Every structure is written in C-alpha cells, then in structure tokens.
Amino acid sequence: MNGAAAPQTMTPPARAAGMPPTFYRIGAFAISLILVALVILISGASPVTVIGSMVGGAFGTADQIGRVIATLSPLLLCAAGLVYTFNAGLYNLGVEGQITFGAIAATWALRLLHPEGATASLLPPPVAIALAIFVGGVGGIAWGLLAGALHVYGRISEIFAGLGLNFAATGIAIYLIFGPWKRPGVASLSGTQPFDESLWLGTFGKTEATPVALALGLIALLMTIVVMRNTYFGLRLRAVGRNLRAAYVLGVPARRQLLSAFLICGLFAGVAGALQVVGVFHRLIPNVSSNLGFLGLLVVMLVNFDPLWILPVALFFSALNIGSLQLPLSLGLESSLSGVIQGLLVLFALLGRGLAQVYGRKPEG
Amino acid sequence: MKTNHHRHYKSLAALLLSGALASACAAPSPSAAPAQPAAPAAGETFTVGMVIVGPMNDKGWNEAHVEGTKYVMQKMPNVKFEYVDRVNPGDRPNVKGSQVADELIAKGAKVVIFNSDDFKDDALETAKKHPNVVVIHASGDYAWSEGKNYKGQPNLGNLMSKMEPGWMIAGCASALGSENGKIGTVGPLINEETRRYASAAYLGAKYCWENYKKRDPKELQFKITWIGFWFNIPGVTLDPTKVADDFYNGGFDVVMSAIDTPEVAVQGKKAAEAGKRVKYHHYDYKGGCELAPDICLGVHYYNWGPGYLKIIQEAMAGTYKGTWTWAEADWKDLNNPDSSAFGYIKGKALGAENEKFLDEFIKGLGDGSIDLWKGPLNFQDGSVFLKDGERATDQQIWYLPQLLEGMEGPSQ
Incomplete structure (x- = not known):
C-alpha cells in the first residue's frame, strides 16, 4: 500500500469524464514552466541563463555542494516529520516553531555544558554536541506536543495553534538573544556569542556540510519510509487522517495517534533546529529556522505526502535555495525570484493534482 | 467524502505560497574559493x-x-x-x-x-x-x-x-536647532560603537546648548530608543517609523537618526507637513538632507x-x-572627498546664526581647543568615567562601557 495515497480521498464527481489524471498533472507542470519562463523574461533575463546560473551556483564548487547538503539535512528531517502529521490529517504549520524551540533548547544545553568564559566544556565536545542535539529534539517534542494538545484537547485548529506557537518561539529566541543570552555589553539581534569551535559539528573538508547532520536526515527519512509503508502504526495514522471518526469507531486510539504524529514531527524538527545551532550558525540567531520548516511543508505537499519522493524533491529545493544567490551576484536579479519559481511549481503541482481528482477520468479497473 | 486535508486546502495554499516566497528569498550559496594570489598582472581587472x-x-x-x-x-x-x-x-x-x-x-x-x-x-x-x-x-x-x-x-x-567628532557636530547642530531642548535619537542596537557615538552626540549637544544657546543644561533632555538592529526587520526589531513618530508626537522637536535607513527623515517630513515644528538630523549618507530639506539640520556622512x-x-x-x-577627518577641509574620512553638510533648517556657532564648534574640534572627551565625566550610573582634567584614551572611547550621565536610554 502506498503511503502517499492517504489524503487523496476526494471522490471525483460522477459526471466527470475528462482526460486521464496524468494529463492534468503534466499540463499543470507545463503551464508552471511557461509561467516561470515568463516571470524570468519580465524581470529582464533569459530563462536559460537564469536556470543555468542557478544550477552552476548550486553544484559548481565543493563549497556549493556542501551548502546544498547543509540545507538538505534539516530539510529532510522536517519533511520526514511532516509526513507523519500530514498523514494524520494535520497541517503542522508549527514546524517552524518546533525548529526554533529545538534550537533554543540545544543552545541552552550548550551554554550549560560550556559556560561563557570557560576554557573547555564540562563534557568531551562530542558528548556535549550529542547531548545538545538530544536536548534540541526534546525541545522540539515539547513544542510539537504543545500544538498537539491545543489541537486535540483545546479543539484549536492546528494551523492556528502552530502559527501562534511559531511567533511565540521566535519571541522567546529574540528575548533570549536580546536579554539573558546577549553577548557581553551588546544588545543586538544578530545572535548570541558563537560557541567555542570545539563545539562546532565537524564538516566534510572545508565545506559546510556535516556528515552527522546528513546521516540524521537520511536516517529520519528512511525510518519514515519504513514506518509509513510497513507498520501498523503507519496504517493507523493514515486511518486517522482519512477519517478521524471512523478510525475512532473502529478502535484506533485517535488522540494518541494525533499526539504521536506531533511528537515525532516535533522531534525531527527539534533535531533540525539543534543542527542549525551546532552545525550551521554555531550560535542562536532570531531566524535560526531559516524558513526550512515552510520549505519542508512545500516538499511534502509536492510529493503528495509520500516519503519515497522526498529526497529528490528536497534536494531540488535545496539546490534552488543555494543557487539563487547567483541571481544577484551574476545577473543582478533579485534572489527572491527563486521563491517565485518555487511557489509557482508548488502551486501548479497542487492545482494539477486537484484538477486530476475532480475532473480526471478514473483509471479502468 | 472530504478529509481533514481538503478542509484546509485553500487557506493552506495561500499560507504556503507566502511561506514559499519568504523562504525562497533565502538564497545561500557558497563556493570553494581557491586561494588567490594578491598581486595581479598589470592591466588585469x-x-x-x-x-x-x-x-x-x-x-x-x-x-x-x-x-x-x-x-x-x-x-x-x-x-x-x-x-x-x-x-x-x-x-x-x-x-x-x-x-x-x-x-x-x-x-x-x-x-x-x-x-x-x-x-x-x-x-x-x-x-x-x-x-x-x-x-x-x-x-x-x-x-x-x-x-x-x-x-x-x-x-x-x-x-x-x-566619526565621534562627527557625532559631536551632529549633537551640537541638534541642540542649536532645538527650541525646547528635547532631542530624541532613533538608535540601532547597543554595542560599543553605538554607545560611544550616542555619547559623543550628547557631549556635543550639551556643549552647544550651554555655550552657544546659553541655556540651562537641566533643560536638555537627550533620549535614545534602540530598535535592536541597524534597520527595521519586521516582527524582530522595533519599528523605526513608530519610534520616530513617538518622538515627534511626544514633544521632541529634534530627532536624530543613528540607524542605517531614513525613517527619521521621512516621518519628520510628515510631522512637519501636519504642522508640527520639528527638525531632524540625518546620518551616514551625504544626500541625507535631500529627503526633507526644509527641516534638515545637517548630516554627518561617511566618506569611505x-x-x-x-x-x-x-x-x-x-x-x-x-x-x-x-x-580621521581632514579638519582643514572637512568635505574633501580625497582626504577626509567623514564630512558634514549643514541643513537648511539650521539657520544663519546657528551656522556661525556650528562653524565655531567645528573649528574648535579641529584645532583641539574644544576637547569633549575630557573629565570630569560620569557614566550613566553615576560612576566616574574621567576624573577632572583626565583625557580619554582611544581604548576608553572605543570600548565605552556605558552611556554618559545625563542621557536617557539603556546602556546595555
């Protein structure tokens, strides 16, 4: 059984007898490409040059590839986590806050283990880093469960609970950076004092990619694929996602399933946040999530909630994200153009899927 | 049958698209830079x-x-x-x-x-x-x-x-231009640089308020509000537009900008158009007075x-x-593009009489006859910064740990 199928439950109207569903999907994709080309032309550049320079900017040098991987790792974690919540029928927009709170928790742990002014950390650096990542995961769980509790027990839409908690997590980060954790004598939102270099996660050569982060991202993804496709837990999660009431009536502990989904997503997002601290920024900054949670949402929606396809799509989005710095650098264009490209692709993918469901001819048999 | 997913589709699409746009503005990119030899061949770019x-x-x-x-x-x-x-x-x-x-x-x-x-x-x-x-x-x-x-x-x-003397000149011009002695400053974040700049501005303001305007230093209110970064980041910093407005609406007749962006000038122009007698002092950029020439007292600008x-x-x-x-500045020719590290351009709102005072002040700073980093000076918390007659060293100025006594606003 394919995990991706979970949310696809809208029944095509009986009167619909149009083209095959793939027609709509391919059509929508083609239209999105045309629109992307148009947008690039309107901004005064050639689509071929723009795409070429973005690809070159993502894979041209070892550093660039390293940075694509450094972006990919937390993105994989977030996307894997979101598979659980999406399949449980939840739009966990609070994933950004879960990353941020994970980062805050990891920073807190590192500050305890290596107090400011100390010459060495209380534990050997690898242990301290591992502990910080663990604590980051726990922080993410706490923030995820908070959203879950608001949703399950408070009957608040998880979208609004999540968005609210995103603001709260950012608020806490800003408070800490501007207040108790500020650099000595400085009150700046540029972040806390960088950690001692011994507490930086090791990288591949001089690049920014860290093997640990990549391994954690891949493990999370692999685990998710297995859980969603081969376990009873995954099946029950999808049952809850498809029809909460029916699942409940049939004996699936729905609340527990929903909270588990929040818990796992929070865990992965929290670990991603911790990795942003120990592997990327080496300190806490206000926007520590780098919007990778939102990017993860797009990835998972684009792959139709099927974890099997997350890796290539996440890689594509990471490359787009990294390569887009070439736009201002080489072509004098706004790098936000890559956001427009990304947005158009996702919008039309969703549109194509919706049209296929509503108007697509049901495949025979 | 509809599921939870479809229930949310439309709103989600909108939310995600905005998220997508925001997230994609992030564009990182790296590259392994091979170490380059510093000296190029002649004629090479x-x-x-x-x-x-x-x-x-x-x-x-x-x-x-x-x-x-x-x-x-x-x-x-x-x-x-x-x-x-x-x-x-x-x-x-x-x-x-x-x-x-x-x-x-x-x-x-x-x-x-x-x-x-x-x-x-x-x-x-x-x-x-x-x-x-x-x-x-x-x-x-x-x-x-x-x-x-x-x-x-x-x-x-x-x-x-x-730029410290530049800030003294700016403070002086602001005091000369103020009628009620209420000078507000929209500050960026707090660090050593911004503390010494704000303090220099205060020293200049106090000097000119007392010596040229012949007013009681107690009538001088010098307040700074820090926004948290060099410019507005929505949702993260205080909004400099609002901070500037609060000063203009709160009776401060001169507002100094210490941030990178021109909100103080823009809001000052609006306040003046609405009939308020306000003026502003710009910072950083040579053309700063062009934003609202009629109410600009001056601008101290960098010449990099x-x-x-x-x-x-x-x-x-x-x-x-x-x-x-x-x-350092070129005190013989402050606005010399080839030799001065900063310059000063007087604004229209300063007025002819004040211009004379300001010129006198600048001359004094240049020839050393006016030295404001000299004791007695206290920190904001009342502790002694410089004893009577003591002159601050470069280190003491650069690493100024607090604002000075008489200034309003947080030091850290």
Whole structure:
C-alpha cells in the first residue's frame, strides 16, 4: 500500500469524464514552466541563463555542494516529520516553531555544558554536541506536543495553534538573544556569542556540510519510509487522517495517534533546529529556522505526502535555495525570484493534482 | 467524502505560497574559493567583493559604502566591485556573510569587504579560510593590536572612520536647532560603537546648548530608543517609523537618526507637513538632507572612498598587512572627498546664526581647543568615567562601557 495515497480521498464527481489524471498533472507542470519562463523574461533575463546560473551556483564548487547538503539535512528531517502529521490529517504549520524551540533548547544545553568564559566544556565536545542535539529534539517534542494538545484537547485548529506557537518561539529566541543570552555589553539581534569551535559539528573538508547532520536526515527519512509503508502504526495514522471518526469507531486510539504524529514531527524538527545551532550558525540567531520548516511543508505537499519522493524533491529545493544567490551576484536579479519559481511549481503541482481528482477520468479497473 | 486535508486546502495554499516566497528569498550559496594570489598582472581587472548588510540604496550606511566603491573605481579603472546586499537573517534567512564571501572569492575577488559590525565573525572565518585574500571588516577591532579582541590574523584588517567628532557636530547642530531642548535619537542596537557615538552626540549637544544657546543644561533632555538592529526587520526589531513618530508626537522637536535607513527623515517630513515644528538630523549618507530639506539640520556622512582606495592599492601591490585603521577627518577641509574620512553638510533648517556657532564648534574640534572627551565625566550610573582634567584614551572611547550621565536610554 502506498503511503502517499492517504489524503487523496476526494471522490471525483460522477459526471466527470475528462482526460486521464496524468494529463492534468503534466499540463499543470507545463503551464508552471511557461509561467516561470515568463516571470524570468519580465524581470529582464533569459530563462536559460537564469536556470543555468542557478544550477552552476548550486553544484559548481565543493563549497556549493556542501551548502546544498547543509540545507538538505534539516530539510529532510522536517519533511520526514511532516509526513507523519500530514498523514494524520494535520497541517503542522508549527514546524517552524518546533525548529526554533529545538534550537533554543540545544543552545541552552550548550551554554550549560560550556559556560561563557570557560576554557573547555564540562563534557568531551562530542558528548556535549550529542547531548545538545538530544536536548534540541526534546525541545522540539515539547513544542510539537504543545500544538498537539491545543489541537486535540483545546479543539484549536492546528494551523492556528502552530502559527501562534511559531511567533511565540521566535519571541522567546529574540528575548533570549536580546536579554539573558546577549553577548557581553551588546544588545543586538544578530545572535548570541558563537560557541567555542570545539563545539562546532565537524564538516566534510572545508565545506559546510556535516556528515552527522546528513546521516540524521537520511536516517529520519528512511525510518519514515519504513514506518509509513510497513507498520501498523503507519496504517493507523493514515486511518486517522482519512477519517478521524471512523478510525475512532473502529478502535484506533485517535488522540494518541494525533499526539504521536506531533511528537515525532516535533522531534525531527527539534533535531533540525539543534543542527542549525551546532552545525550551521554555531550560535542562536532570531531566524535560526531559516524558513526550512515552510520549505519542508512545500516538499511534502509536492510529493503528495509520500516519503519515497522526498529526497529528490528536497534536494531540488535545496539546490534552488543555494543557487539563487547567483541571481544577484551574476545577473543582478533579485534572489527572491527563486521563491517565485518555487511557489509557482508548488502551486501548479497542487492545482494539477486537484484538477486530476475532480475532473480526471478514473483509471479502468 | 472530504478529509481533514481538503478542509484546509485553500487557506493552506495561500499560507504556503507566502511561506514559499519568504523562504525562497533565502538564497545561500557558497563556493570553494581557491586561494588567490594578491598581486595581479598589470592591466588585469582586480575584483573586490563587498558583503553589504542592508539595501544598497538605503540613503544611509550601506549606500555610503557603495559611494566609496564608486570613488575607488573612478580612481582605479581596473578595479571592479561585486556586491551582494541585504545579507542579514531577515532578508536572506539561509545565508551567512561568510558564505557570500566564499561566493565572491570564487568569482575572483581578491579583496572582500564586510560592511557591518555584525559580520565580525564572518570576516574572521573568511580570513582564516582564504589566507591569500585580503579581508576588510568595516568597523570592528579584531586587527587592533592594542585592542581587547585582537586576533592576529594577518590578512584581516579593520577600517572605520573616526566619526565621534562627527557625532559631536551632529549633537551640537541638534541642540542649536532645538527650541525646547528635547532631542530624541532613533538608535540601532547597543554595542560599543553605538554607545560611544550616542555619547559623543550628547557631549556635543550639551556643549552647544550651554555655550552657544546659553541655556540651562537641566533643560536638555537627550533620549535614545534602540530598535535592536541597524534597520527595521519586521516582527524582530522595533519599528523605526513608530519610534520616530513617538518622538515627534511626544514633544521632541529634534530627532536624530543613528540607524542605517531614513525613517527619521521621512516621518519628520510628515510631522512637519501636519504642522508640527520639528527638525531632524540625518546620518551616514551625504544626500541625507535631500529627503526633507526644509527641516534638515545637517548630516554627518561617511566618506569611505579614500580608506578603501589605500587598502585596495596596497592589496594590489601585495603589500597589505592586516591593520586596524581609525581614519580621521581632514579638519582643514572637512568635505574633501580625497582626504577626509567623514564630512558634514549643514541643513537648511539650521539657520544663519546657528551656522556661525556650528562653524565655531567645528573649528574648535579641529584645532583641539574644544576637547569633549575630557573629565570630569560620569557614566550613566553615576560612576566616574574621567576624573577632572583626565583625557580619554582611544581604548576608553572605543570600548565605552556605558552611556554618559545625563542621557536617557539603556546602556546595555
């Protein structure tokens, strides 16, 4: 059984007898490409040059590839986590806050283990880093469960609970950076004092990619694929996602399933946040999530909630994200153009899927 | 049958698209920069990269740097600049300054300039990673061998204009232009640089209020509100538009800008148009008074050109050694583009009589007859900064730990 199928439950109207569903999907994709080309032309550049320079900017040098991987790792974690919540029928927009709170928790742990002014950390650096990542995961769980509790027990839409908690997590980060954790004598939102270099996660050569982060991202993804496709837990999660009431009536502990989904997503997002601290920024900054949670949402929606396809799509989005710095650098264009490209692709993918469901001819048999 | 998913589709699509746009504004990119030899062959284009914290056309700090690069290119036609602006976590969430530098170096930059205090760690990281590239951090003290934070990185240098007297002039002009003695300052974040600048402005204001306006120093209210960063980041910093408005609406008849962007001028213009008798003082950028000429008291601006020119010439010759430069003004000709590290342009709102006072003040600062970093001076908490007759050292000024007694606003 394919995990991706979970949310696809809208029944095509009986009167619909149009083209095959793939027609709509391919059509929508083609239209999105045309629109992307148009947008690039309107901004005064050639689509071929723009795409070429973005690809070159993502894979041209070892550093660039390293940075694509450094972006990919937390993105994989977030996307894997979101598979659980999406399949449980939840739009966990609070994933950004879960990353941020994970980062805050990891920073807190590192500050305890290596107090400011100390010459060495209380534990050997690898242990301290591992502990910080663990604590980051726990922080993410706490923030995820908070959203879950608001949703399950408070009957608040998880979208609004999540968005609210995103603001709260950012608020806490800003408070800490501007207040108790500020650099000595400085009150700046540029972040806390960088950690001692011994507490930086090791990288591949001089690049920014860290093997640990990549391994954690891949493990999370692999685990998710297995859980969603081969376990009873995954099946029950999808049952809850498809029809909460029916699942409940049939004996699936729905609340527990929903909270588990929040818990796992929070865990992965929290670990991603911790990795942003120990592997990327080496300190806490206000926007520590780098919007990778939102990017993860797009990835998972684009792959139709099927974890099997997350890796290539996440890689594509990471490359787009990294390569887009070439736009201002080489072509004098706004790098936000890559956001427009990304947005158009996702919008039309969703549109194509919706049209296929509503108007697509049901495949025979 | 509809599921939970479909229930939310429309609203979600909208939310996600906005998220997508926001997230994609983040554009990081790196590149392994091979170490470049510093000296180029004659006639070859020499590329200099600049990592700019805010918008290039901000009519403030960042635009002043870009002006400096234009000056260099005019003097050295074989120098080419590559810029990336808005390198900050608000505008480019997934990009670090050091990554942008890698990218610029991969494009052939042999000198990389970071233009904000906030890039100090990125500058050091870049200098360590690319030992054959000259890395200049505009502001900062990592290359100051007598400073507190010397790193001894041979290819890392600091350049900063000695703007403290400029701030004294600005404070003086503000006091001269104020009728009720209520001077507000929209400040960026709090650090050593901003503390010493605000304090210098206060010293200038106090001096001119007492000595030229002959008013009681108790009538002078000098208040600073810090927004938290060099410019507005929505949802993260205080909104400088609102902070400026609060000053104008709260009876402050002169507001000084100490941030990178022109909100103080823009809101001042609106307040004046609504009938308020207010004036503003601009900062950073030469053309600052053009934003609202009728109510502008003046602008002290950076002139980065000569400093950059010297460094780039040395880098080209392969003789640059990482040093800390606190570049001085040319007091004989303050607005000389070739020799002065900062300049001052008087605004229309100052008035002829005050202009004379201000000229006298500038002359005094230049010839040393007016020395305001001299005791007795107390810190904001009442403790002694300088004893009677004691003169502050460069270190005491640079690392000023607190605002001064008489100023309103947080020190840390």
